[in-house]
Amino acid sequence: MTNRTRAVILAAGVGSRLRPHTDAVPKPLVKVNGTPMLHNALHQLSELGICEATIVVGYRKEAIEKSCGRRSEGVEIEYVYNPIFDRTGSAYSLWLARNTMLAGDTVLLEGDVFFEREVLERTLRTVSPTKKNVAAVAAFTEAMSGSAVELAEDHSVSTFVMNQTPAQAQARSLFKTINLTHLSAAALHDRLVPALHRAVESGHRTAYVEQILAPLVENRELPLSAADCSDTRWFEIDSEADLQLAEEIFRLPPALALSDPSSAKLAAGARR
Secondary structure, eight states: OOOTTTEEEEEOOOGGTTTTTHSOGGGGOEEEEEHOOOOOOOHHHHHTTTTTTEEEEEEHHHHHHHHHHTEETTEEEEEEEETTGGGGGHHHHHHHHHHHHTTOEEEETTTEEEEOOHHHHHHHHHOOOOOOOOEEEEEEOTTTTEEEEOTTTBBBBEEEEEEEEEEHHTTTOOEEEEEEEEEEEHHEEEEEIIHHHHHHHOOSSSSOHHHHHHHHTTTTTOOOOOOEEEOOOEEOOHHHHHHHHHHHHHHOOOHHHHHHTTGGGSSSSSOO
């Protein structure tokens, strides 16, 4: 990875399902075993040589700015404010960070995902001259629901499928999106940023990022490869139950967390 690769972290949401934790702090600052989710993300980025990040803030933005400052975990930080964070989806927040995306290759992250280094490292390791756009995914388990993808034989993403239950996803052998994606400068400039702009201009401001990516991928306008991270530790934290499960996963030694049948369903999880 070169220093030209930047990160965009979406951290504007209210996090209402994680109350009372989010009454005092924004969701990305909620701690997993003592470490705020956002600090963990910045640390993993820095460890792999990504030293510039744009954080899109909204709810309790001052808390994030105070916690991270202009430099945290070795990452230089720029903030973009979403003033209508309580009425817009993740796609709108991402559109606000378009200047960063137009500057070069970018790693897109949701601020409520707690993950170990291997998730990001494997995603970046999958990037190559023929696979410039890569999304981290994991096999669907009973702990998951929400957005999913179907993979082609070459491990490229062929279809996005929204609002999946575990039974629906497992019946189709779908993979869960981890909400960590590397996109090339060309894909951002030619495809994603224009698509975000069209959505915003048309008034479609509550969309998720996946809903913008889906038609681009399915129409083969934006080729997207998958990095299978099923055997890594990560968790998307939306609720108190999610937080407890995440702390259990990251409290256990990695091998036990991934092999113990009683905790296997926790190896990767997300609810939207």
